[in-house]
Amino acid sequence: MSTLTDDEVTESESLPPTKRQRQAARLAEHASIGVRALLVKILLLGIVDAIAVWALFILVMKEQWVIGAIVLVVTLLANWIYFSPGKLPAKYLTPGVIFLVVFQIFVIVYTGYIGFTNYSTGHNSDKEQAVSALISSAQERVPDSPTYGVTVVENLEGLGVLVTDPDGDVSVGKPDSPLEPVRNATMDGGKAVAADGYTSLSFQQILTRQNEISSLSVPFSDDPNDGSLRTPDGQTGYLYTSSLVYDQAADTMTDTATGTVYTDQGTGAFTSADGEEMLPGWRINVGFDNFTRAFSEESIRDPLVNVIIWTIVFALISVASTFFLGLFLAIVFNDMRMKGRKFYRVLMILPYAFPAFLSALVWSGMLSESFGFVNQVVLGGAEIPWLTDPFLAKVSILMVNLWLGFPYMFLVCTGALQSIPDDVLEAAKMDGAKPWAIFRLIKLPLLLVSLAPLLISSFAFNFNNFNLIYMLTGGGPRDPLAGVNVGATDILISMVYKVAFTGQARDYGLASAFSIIIFIIVATISIIAFRRTKMLEELN
Amino acid sequence: MSDSTTTRAHAGTASSPRALKMAPDLPRRPFDLRRWFFATGWRHIVGVIMVLYSVFPLLYVLSASLNPRGTLTGSNQLFSAIGLDAYARLLNDPDQPFAAWFGNTLLIAGVTAVCSVFLGALAAYSFSRMRFKGRRMGLMSVVLVQMFPQLLAVVAIFMVMSTISDIFPAIGLNTHIGLIMVYLGGALGVNTYLMYGFFNTVPTDIDEAAKIDGASHARIFFTIILRLVAPILAVVALLSFISTTNEFVVASILLIDPEKQTLAVGLYKLVSNPNYADWSAFSAGAVLAALPVMALFLFLQKYIVGGLTAGAVK
Numbered sequence: 033m034s035t036l037t038d039d040e041v042t043e044s045e046s047l048p049p050t051k052r053q054r055q056a057a058r059l060a061e062h063a064s065i066g067v068r069a070l071l072v073k074i075l076l077l078g079i080v081d082a083i084a085v086w087a088l089f090i091l092v093m094k095e096q097w098v099i100g101a102i103v104l105v106v107t108l109l110a111n112w113i114y115f116s117p118g119k120l121p122a123k124y125l126t127p128g129v130i131f132l133v134v135f136q137i138f139v140i141v142y143t144g145y146i147g148f149t150n151y152s153t154g155h156n157s158d159k160e161q162a163v164s165a166l167i168s169s170a171q172e173r174v175p176d177s178p179t180y181g182v183t184v185v186e187n188l189e190g191l192g193v194l195v196t197d198p199d200g201d202v203s204v205g206k207p208d209s210p211l212e213p214v215r216n217a218t219m220d221g222g223k224a225v226a227a228d229g230y231t232s233l234s235f236q237q238i239l240t241r242q243n244e245i246s247s248l249s250v251p252f253s254d255d256p257n258d259g260s261l262r263t264p265d266g267q268t269g270y271l272y273t274s275s276l277v278y279d280q281a282a283d284t285m286t287d288t289a290t291g292t293v294y295t296d297q298g299t300g301a302f303t304s305a306d307g308e309e310m311l312p313g314w315r316i317n318v319g320f321d322n323f324t325r326a327f328s329e330e331s332i333r334d335p336l337v338n339v340i341i342w343t344i345v346f347a348l349i350s351v352a353s354t355f356f357l358g359l360f361l362a363i364v365f366n367d368m369r370m371k372g373r374k375f376y377r378v379l380m381i382l383p384y385a386f387p388a389f390l391s392a393l394v395w396s397g398m399l400s401e402s403f404g405f406v407n408q409v410v411l412g413g414a415e416i417p418w419l420t421d422p423f424l425a426k427v428s429i430l431m432v433n434l435w436l437g438f439p440y441m442f443l444v445c446t447g448a449l450q451s452i453p454d455d456v457l458e459a460a461k462m463d464g465a466k467p468w469a470i471f472r473l474i475k476l477p478l479l480l481v482s483l484a485p486l487l488i489s490s491f492a493f494n495f496n497n498f499n500l501i502y503m504l505t506g507g508g509p510r511d512p513l514a515g516v517n518v519g520a521t522d523i524l525i526s527m528v529y530k531v532a533f534t535g536q537a538r539d540y541g542l543a544s545a546f547s548i549i550i551f552i553i554v555a556t557i558s559i560i561a562f563r564r565t566k567m568l569e570e571l572n
Numbered sequence: 573m574s575d576s577t578t579t580r581a582h583a584g585t586a587s588s589p590r591a592l593k594m595a596p597d598l599p600r601r602p603f604d605l606r607r608w609f610f611a612t613g614w615r616h617i618v619g620v621i622m623v624l625y626s627v628f629p630l631l632y633v634l635s636a637s638l639n640p641r642g643t644l645t646g647s648n649q650l651f652s653a654i655g656l657d658a659y660a661r662l663l664n665d666p667d668q669p670f671a672a673w674f675g676n677t678l679l680i681a682g683v684t685a686v687c688s689v690f691l692g693a694l695a696a697y698s699f700s701r702m703r704f705k706g707r708r709m710g711l712m713s714v715v716l717v718q719m720f721p722q723l724l725a726v727v728a729i730f731m732v733m734s735t736i737s738d739i740f741p742a743i744g745l746n747t748h749i750g751l752i753m754v755y756l757g758g759a760l761g762v763n764t765y766l767m768y769g770f771f772n773t774v775p776t777d778i779d780e781a782a783k784i785d786g787a788s789h790a791r792i793f794f795t796i797i798l799r800l801v802a803p804i805l806a807v808v809a810l811l812s813f814i815s816t817t818n819e820f821v822v823a824s825i826l827l828i829d830p831e832k833q834t835l836a837v838g839l840y841k842l843v844s845n846p847n848y849a850d851w852s853a854f855s856a857g858a859v860l861a862a863l864p865v866m867a868l869f870l871f872l873q874k875y876i877v878g879g880l881t882a883g884a885v886k
Contacts, residue, residue, distance in 0.1 A: 069790055087740065094739055120789060124698035125710070128691035128760040135729070135757025136717055142728035361622060370612040376619040378870065380626045385869035388818050389836045390858045394633050397846040397854075403644040404846075405632060435625065489762075496721050499820055503840060525723055529821060532727050540727045547724045554720065 077114055081107060106130065140551075147544035150300045150318045153537050154311040159296075162314040166285065166302070167256045167274040168249055180261060180269040181223035184238060184245055185230035191241075193250050194232070195261060195269060196224045204230070205250040211261070238266040285310065322545035331515030336527075336546075338511075340553070342426070343523040347494040350433045351487055357434060358441025359479070363471075366449050377442075384439035392503035395432045399504075422520035425505050429521055433500055437490075448482050449475070488561045495554060496525045516542070524550045637855035644851045658852035659860075670857055672831045673838040676748065677861075680823075680834060681816035684752050685809040688759035693805060695764045697793055700771035701779065711768070718761040722754070723821050729754055730825050746828045754822055763808045770804040771797070807875050814865060835861045 084107040091100035113122045149155075157165070181196035185204065192206035194217065202224040205211035217224040226232045238245060245266045252258040252271070259273030275289045285294040285302045294302035294310050301313025327333050361380070365373050383391065398405040399418040407414050418428045452475060460470050480487075501507055507522035507530060516539075517530045524546065532543035605613075636647035640657040662670050698704075699711050722729065733754070737744020744750050774797065782792050798805070820836040827833045839857050843849040869876065 066788075066791075069788065090739060096739060099739070121698045121702045121704040121707070124694045124702075124793075128695045128764075131691065131753065131756040132714075132717065132760050135732075135754050136720075136722060136725075139722070139725035139728040139732060139757075140720055142732065143725045146727055146731065361618070364615050364618050367612060367615060370615050372616075372619075376623060378873075379623045381873070382630055382866070383626050385866040386630060386862050387814070387836075387865055389820055389840065390633075390862055391629070393840065393843055393846075393854070394629055394858065397644055397647075397843065397851060398629060398632060400644055400846055402847070403648075405648050408645070408648050435629070439626070496723055498723060499818060499836075502820070506844075528724065529726065533730075533825060540731075544727050547727070550724055551720055 073114065077111060080110065143544045143547050146540055147322055147548045148317055148319060149315055149541050150313075150321070151315050151540040151544075152542070153539070155300050155313045155315050156540075157312070157314055159314040162301075162312050163278050163285070164256050165312050166310060167276050167278060168260065170274045170276045170287075171249070171260065171262075171272040172275060173262075174259070174271045174273050177271040180271075182261075182263045182267060182269040183223070183225050184233045184248075184263070184266050185227065186233060187230050191233075191244060191248055192230065193248065193261065193263060193269065194224050194227055194230065195250075196222070202227075205261070207248060207250060210251040210253050233266070242266075318541070322542050323549075325542065326545055326549065329515060331513065332542075335511055335514040335516065335518045338520075339518060339522050339524055339527050342521070343495060346426075346429065346433075346523055347491050347497075349430055350437060350494045350497075351491050353430065353434050354437035354441045354490075355445075355483075355487060357438040358443075359445045361438070361442045362445035362449050366446060380442060381439040383435055384443075388436060389499045389503055391436055392432065392500050395428075395435075396504045399428055399432075419505050420509050422509055425509060425521045429501065429504055432504055433494070433497070436500065437494075440490075444483060444486055445479065448479050451482070452478050484564075488558070491561075492554065492558065495523070495557075496550075497523070498525045498529065501526045502529070524553075633855045633858050636852055637859045639852050639855075642850040642852045644846055644849075647851050647855070658850075658856040661850065662853040662856045662860075665853070667830075668838065668842060668853070669831045670838070670860075673833055673835045674861065676827075676832060677817055677835040680748055680752055680755075681813045684755045684816045685813040687752070687756055688763060688812050689805050689809045691756065691759040692761075692763040692767055692808065693798065693801070694793075695760050696767035696771050697797060699764070699768050701776070701797075711765075714760050715762070715765055718758070722758055726821055726825060729822060733826055745826055746832055748827075748832065751823060751826050754826065755816060755819070763812065766808055767801065767804055770801050774800050803875055806872065810868060810872060810876065814869070817861075817865060 084103060087103055088100055091097075091103065110126060113119050113126055178198045180198070183194040185192050185194045190206065192204060194202065194204050194214070195211060196202050200222065202214045202217045202219075203211040204214045204227055214224070214227050216228060218226040233241070246262075246264055249260045249262050249272070251260045257274070257277050259271055261269045262272050263269040275287060277286045277288055278284075279286065283296050286292070287294070292304050292308075294304045294308075297303045298316070299309070299313075300316040300318070301309040301311060303309050325332055326336055365376060367373075396419065399407075401407065401415055401417050401420060404418070406418065407416055417424055419425050456474060456478075457470060460474055465473070501521055501523050505519070505521045507526045508519040509521075510517070510519040516527070517535045518527050522530065528543045528546045528550070531546065532538055532540050632647070632650065635650040637658055638651070638654045638656070639647050640653055640655040641647075642658070642661075662668065695714070699707060733745050733750055736750065737746070741747075742749070743753065778796060778800070779792055782796055787796075817834075818836060819834075820840065823834045824837045824840075827837060830838070835857070839854060839861065842857065843851065843854040846854075
């Protein structure tokens with residue numbers, strides 16, 4: 033049906049319209065646009081443009097030129113598309129494509145970029161920020177330094193301090209802007225208590241925001257080596273200087289306590305002569321480092337290879353087991369003589385209707401070693417480590433995925449079975465084929481032809497079935513020898529998540545490199561699979 | 573009645589109902605248990621076993637949610653004690669804003685479903701009804717891009733969103749709009765492909781007739797096509813709603829405050845270690861979270877099965 037209609041369209045369109053036809057179409061198009069539709073269109077575009085102008089204003093204020101240029105170009109393009117006649121396909125495609133490009137295509141490309149950097153917990157900003165972070169982290173109060181009178185003030189940008197130094201000069205500063213002299217400050221007993229443009233905090237407010245205030249650190253000048261002013265109690269301030277000194281000309285960091293000199297050796301962190309790195313460092317491009325690390329460092333390579341094998345095994349067994357159970361049930365319940373088929377069917381698809389993340393969590397409770405239902409009640413108190421033994425955990429995952437996945441296969445197999453024409457089967461029976469031969473030689477091949485795309489997409493889905501793994505075993509039991517946070521049941525995608533977002537050391541660069549490796553594997557598998565099923569040829 | 577008896581009688585020789593029409597006048601045979609068992613009886617045994625396997629974990633959750641005691645061990649005796657304490661505990665604990673999670677999930681999944689159906693339908697309409705340069709390519713790339721799930725680019729998504737929140741905090745990290753925007757990146761894709769197939773089954777004569785009557789393309793799309801394809805829109809919306817409800821990774825990274833999180837993130841944290849968690853409260857949450865989805869699913873079952881065979885996956 034669908035191809036028929038489509039062919040008709042293609043045929044009628046294969047003759048290019050004449051000039052008069054095109055003109056007539058355009059005239060009809062214009063004549064048919066109602067005033068109301070036009071108003072709605074103008075209103076919607078007006079809203080979009082207003083938001084874009086507002087966004088551009090903020091972007092220019094924040095000096096984000098690249099993003100600003102992109103927003104400008106996209107907005108102009110959208111206006112051009114919707115206000116010019118014709119360009120019908122673009123009018124319908126643009127909204128979806130914008131989201132697709134930003135949140136699907138761009139992020140994939142960006143993942144590729146991150147995979148080539150050392151972006152991680154210790155390397156998450158640029159060099160300038162790393163220098164100031166290092167210096168402020170090593171700050172200590174200067175012994176016998178003078179006491180400054182301090183009033184904590186606030187404006188729209190956040191907290192700051194109003195400082196009266198021992199000579200009586202008043203200045204104001206914020207964590208990101210050094211102290212500057214202030215005139216016309218209101219004085220009270222030799223201490224400035226208010227200044228224009230700022231609201232002074234009351235004693236009560238100081239008490240409630242104590243944590244914020246005690247971490248407040250305002251630099252004395254633009255040179256980070258001058259130290260900064262801190263106020264532990266919100267009333268008085270002291271000079272804090274760092275035991276680290278940054279020498280801009282030589283590009284070195286010196287620890288004044290030990291005298292060690294750390295230099296920038298191009299590895300993204302200040303490094304001492306004997307190889308000791310100071311963290312935080314900064315982001316640099318490391319080329320193929322993450323990839324070579326993934327494949328040459330034994331503590332990463334071995335778990336990675338295990339994870340790749342398990343991912344493929346897991347996806348294959350999951351698809352095969354759910355498919356065969358589903359197919360078996362479809363055949364069993366596809367018998368007209370059986371009563372109550374509907375009743376069985378509804379109850380059997382309940383696992384499919386139950387949200388998948390909840391199922392995995394419920395099973396993780398039921399399979400718990402010492403308290404779970406399976407061990408306590410079904411097996412009468414046996415303490416079988418379903419989720420904590422490397423092998424049993426894998427078995428459990430496959431069993432739970434069978435529970436989750438067979439209803440889907442049951443449904444699609446039933447549909448496919450019923451669509452096999454009866455006369456084909458009857459002809460086979462006439463020729464004397466036995467039921468098993470009919471199934472193996474006729475039904476199964478016919479089923480596989482129509483279900484192959486579904487099986488492939490099911491494989492691809494299980495290949496990235498994060499929820500099941502993460503909610504059921506958390507990827508565990510953990511492999512103690514591995515150099516990354518990875519366990520026996522981790523599949524690639526849960527490994528990426530754990531390397532990037534859990535634990536103390538978050539290695540975004542390595543995780544992105546893993547992502548790219550998955551891209552390559554999935555792309556290879558799907559290209560091969562698609563070549564075989566020729567599914568893409570149906571896209572005319 | 574007589575039809576089914578004849579069916580049974582012929583079970584040994586003719587397994588297809590069509591075959592027995594050839595000899596309708598055979599005398600009734602008495603009920604034969606053995607014969608019945610080999611024809612359909614064993615199927616009921618399979619059915620009962622499978623129903624137990626399917627339903628049992630769900631019954632377990634229901635029973636645990638009604639159990640006033642909170643522990644995992646206490647939940648092992650099915651329906652031994654019945655009370656709504658766990659529900660009350662769940663809804664009143666300020667550390668676990670369950671009502672907020674529920675609302676957030678409904679909001680995020682609902683808006684995502686509606687918007688992605690709309691965006692997908694716009695694209696499917698143009699692919700199905702218009703002929704333009706790059707149409708084949710476009711359709712193909714929409715399907716292929718989906719091969720790389722957003723899940724894989726989660727690090728980059730996090731970076732992009734944190735850059736956005738430096739500039740526009742209202743749509744960046746820890747906002748529902750930001751999360752919905754990320755989900756809408758997948759609005760074109762399998763959904764569009766499903767809808768494209770369905771759009772093709774609507775005869776183009778209808779469009780032409782409307783065109784002759786002077787309707788604009790927008791009018792044709794909004795007032796004619798969208799109504800004719802309503803069933804597939806409902807199926808795609810439901811599938812999108814369910815998959816957004818299930819989504820954990822992106823939501824867990826982008827939503828930071830507990831009151832802003834979704835059910836998947838919140839309930840996961842509630843029982844990240846089932847041995848020590850308040851298992852009854854979690855079960856109560858699971859029942860509450862699953863009931864609307866399951867009701868909707870069973871209600872629309874017929875349509876979903878049709879949609880599934882056209883290509884969706886779980």
